Amino acid sequence: MLQQIYPQAQHDYQYELNKDMQFAAAHYIPSEKAGVCQQVHGHTYFVNVTIAGDELDETGFLVNFAKLKKIVHGKFDHTLLNDHASFDDQNKEKFPTTEVVAKTIYEMIQKELDELPNKPKCVQVFVRETPTSYVVFRPKKEKKSW
Ligand SMILES: Nc1nc2c(c(=O)[nH]1)N=C([C@H](O)[C@H](O)COP(=O)(O)OP(=O)(O)OP(=O)(O)O)CN2
Numbered sequence: 001m002l003q004q005i006y007p008q009a010q011h012d013y014q015y016e017l018n019k020d021m022q023f024a025a026a027h028y029i030p031s032e033k034a035g036v037c038q039q040v041h042g043h044t045y046f047v048n049v050t051i052a053g054d055e056l057d058e059t060g061f062l063v064n065f066a067k068l069k070k071i072v073h074g075k076f077d078h079t080l081l082n083d084h085a086s087f088d089d090q091n092k093e094k095f096p097t098t099e100v101v102a103k104t105i106y107e108m109i110q111k112e113l114d115e116l117p118n119k120p121k122c123v124q125v126f127v128r129e130t131p132t133s134y135v136v137f138r139p140k141k142e143k144k145s146w
């Protein structure tokens, strides 16, 4: 599923990079309404993250592709998602659904990008959980304070 065409994020930045990655993980959705998905089962998650910005770093990168892989694959590969502190079986906003996984990946990446002097922005996270199911998360645009 890598190298597929992804939906485009709208932005005004000059540079945009995309990083595809994948990780194998197990999860379960802790709700009776989730049917068979209440049982622990596994997926190969395919992820595409889109980073944008106007300034490059001293290496000529917006952000090193390898850093993005380390943040996501390094944390989630071969784990049970429900075990991570980012998720919470008691709070539906934090069940490890595809939606929440996408939002969580956005938050993990943007936290690291905020530490970089050239201040790149994560503008889109695409997460494919199965061959027929995917989610796109985009942060709300920052409101200008005039
Ligand atoms: N909105 C969501 N719906 C479902 C999620 C989810 O994260 N968000 N997750 C699941 C299950 O975890 C399941 O692993 C994936 O479901 P589904 O796409 O239905 O899986 P199938 O491979 O069976 O899909 P088919 O197209 O029917 O083959 C369920 N729903």
Ligand SMILES: [Zn+2]
Residues within 6 Å of the ligand: 027, 037, 041, 042, 043, 129
């Ligand atoms: Zn699942």
